[in-house]
Amino acid sequence: MSNTNLPAEVSRILTGLGVSADALSGGSLAVTSPVDGSTIAKLKVISADDASRSIDAGHAAFLQWRLVPAPKRGELVRLLGEELRAHKDDLGRLVSIEVGKITSEGLGEVQEMIDICDFAVGLSRQLYGLTIATERGEHRMMETWHPLGVTGIISAFNFPVAVWCWNAALALVCGNAVVWKPSEKTPVTALATQAIFEKAVRRYVAAGGVAPDNLSTVLIGERAIGEVLVDHPKVPLVSATGSTVMGRAVGPRLAARFARAILELGGNNAAIVGPTADLDLTLRGVAFAAMGTAGQRCTSLRRLFVHDSVYDTLVPRLIKAYGSVTIGNPLEAGTLVGPLIDARAYQGMQKALEAAKAAGGTVHGGMRVREELGDDAFYVRPALVEMSDQTGPVKEETFAPILYVMRYSDFDTALALNNDVPQGLSSSIFTNDLREAEAFVSDRGSDCGIANVNIGPSGAEIGGAFGGEKETGGGRESGSDAWKAYMRRATNTVNFGRSLPLAQGVKFDV
Numbered sequence: 323m324s325n326t327n328l329p330a331e332v333s334r335i336l337t338g339l340g341v342s343a344d345a346l347s348g349g350s351l352a353v354t355s356p357v358d359g360s361t362i363a364k365l366k367v368i369s370a371d372d373a374s375r376s377i378d379a380g381h382a383a384f385l386q387w388r389l390v391p392a393p394k395r396g397e398l399v400r401l402l403g404e405e406l407r408a409h410k411d412d413l414g415r416l417v418s419i420e421v422g423k424i425t426s427e428g429l430g431e432v433q434e435m436i437d438i439c440d441f442a443v444g445l446s447r448q449l450y451g452l453t454i455a456t457e458r459g460e461h462r463m464m465e466t467w468h469p470l471g472v473t474g475i476i477s478a479f480n481f482p483v484a485v486w487c488w489n490a491a492l493a494l495v496c497g498n499a500v501v502w503k504p505s506e507k508t509p510v511t512a513l514a515t516q517a518i519f520e521k522a523v524r525r526y527v528a529a530g531g532v533a534p535d536n537l538s539t540v541l542i543g544e545r546a547i548g549e550v551l552v553d554h555p556k557v558p559l560v561s562a563t564g565s566t567v568m569g570r571a572v573g574p575r576l577a578a579r580f581a582r583a584i585l586e587l588g589g590n591n592a593a594i595v596g597p598t599a600d601l602d603l604t605l606r607g608v609a610f611a612a613m614g615t616a617g618q619r620c621t622s623l624r625r626l627f628v629h630d631s632v633y634d635t636l637v638p639r640l641i642k643a644y645g646s647v648t649i650g651n652p653l654e655a656g657t658l659v660g661p662l663i664d665a666r667a668y669q670g671m672q673k674a675l676e677a678a679k680a681a682g683g684t685v686h687g688g689m690r691v692r693e694e695l696g697d698d699a700f701y702v703r704p705a706l707v708e709m710s711d712q713t714g715p716v717k718e719e720t721f722a723p724i725l726y727v728m729r730y731s732d733f734d735t736a737l738a739l740n741n742d743v744p745q746g747l748s749s750s751i752f753t754n755d756l757r758e759a760e761a762f763v764s765d766r767g768s769d770c771g772i773a774n775v776n777i778g779p780s781g782a783e784i785g786g787a788f789g790g791e792k793e794t795g796g797g798r799e800s801g802s803d804a805w806k807a808y809m810r811r812a813t814n815t816v817n818f819g820r821s822l823p824l825a826q827g828v829k830f831d832v
């Protein structure tokens with residue numbers, strides 16, 4: 323067992339943020355830490371009726387918030403960023419405890435929150451529309467962007483707080499209220515984040531800012547509560563992160579009521595290693611992307627296509643790295659690979675490895691290790707599986723550290739294999755050949771939402787739009803112009819003359 327008393331530490335952090343100790347016990351939702359399997363909280367769950375009422379209250383908040391000028395809305399998000407800076411260590415630690423991320427990744431997740439707050443503050447003065455040439459004299463045509471309504475956020479366990487912030491920071495500067503259904507595996511970090519948000523609101527109001535109550539709400543509960551959010555008529559946009567199975571349930575329900583969806587679903591991310599690749603750099607890039615976060619990022623590297631000419635140099639080095647990477651308590655310095663989230667993840671991993679063996683794969687690693695850390699703590703040695711073809715489990719996303727490695731001899735074949743899976747989130751190529759690099763990011767190249775050169779597929783910065791194609795769901799969050807999905811666009815034509823010319827030369831003189 324770990325020496326740390328995790329429940330006590332969780333309670334210290336939460337109460338330090340102003341969450342009452344009562345909120346952490348006596349409820350029916352038991353939350354465990356994958357670090358040692360201990361129960362860290364028992365949270366009360368909200369009823370469907372109360373969830374619905376909370377969403378109504380969020381809508382009432384939206385009606386007020388949309389009237390606050392966008393740069394002043396940005397000021398609240400600026401303060402949120404400041405509060406996150408002040409509480410980075412505590413929140414990062416809590417992420418590590420609740421998800422099992424190593425400390426630098428727990429802190430890195432909070433850094434992503436801070437970064438998107440900074441981005442959103444700048445954006446609050448840049449919600450630009452176009453002025454459009456009109457075919458009529460003494461008319462002006464323009465595009466204006468307006469607040470949309472309550473933004474529903476459904477987040478997954480693996481980025482339990484950053485996903486909220488990518489959505490919430492944009493939604494708030496865009497003039498929306500947010501209602502958040504966190505993963506039932508990681509609701510404690512959601513309570514902490516909400517407490518940090520409330521601190522920012524108090525500072526904002528103390529400085530004279532206008533912020534309605536219920537601008538941000540957390541709904542603690544299971545799937546049924548997520549369904550309330552998805553079906554509520556006062557939620558015009560739901561941003562949902564999770565499995566493709568979840569997306570298949572959420573997407574059609576939103577479509578049925580013509581609500582918008584930002585879906586960020588499964589990935590099955592590949593990298594191609596060309597004959598000219600810098601193999602030292604490739605080794606490090608592959609190791610982080612495939613083993614980092616114990617393979618539990620939606621951007622984790624899962625498929626590796628290695629050119630014949632470098633396979634026998636690179637792959638033995640990779641197998642060695644897989645055999646020696648430090649696995650253990652993610653709270654301890656020096657650990658690189660923490661635990662899987664739960665027993666189910668472990669079973670899913672073993673099932674995929676069995677299927678890979680049945681399909682002729684050679685498996686290196688993949689076994690359970692460090693059992694002394696807890697009966698209900700699932701640590702595994704990351705698995706590298708040499709496959710002759712892209713078949714069976716290689717085409718599926720298994721949320722665990724499994725890297726399928728395949729040989730190729732022809733670039734176009736490798737490119738076709740990169741694209742020949744149902745998912746389309748992230749991808750990369752390691753090469754010093756300009757033609758290969760440019761072809762990979764060109765219109766005949768990778769079909770993913772993210773295509774990188776000489777870095778792995780994971781670890782994206784917030785400045786770019788984040789999301790992917792095909793079964794990944796098509797949504798975009800974070801940077802670039804992703805904000806547009808959180809607003810209502812209007813085209814306005816203003817006649818400042820005294821006549822009424824009709825477009826397209828139509829005559830209608832009554």
Ligand code: UN1
Pocket residue numbers: 434480481563618619620621622779780781782783
């Ligand atoms: C996820 O795993 O859901 O690009 C998101 C990355 C991170 C985000 C991952 N910035 O790996």
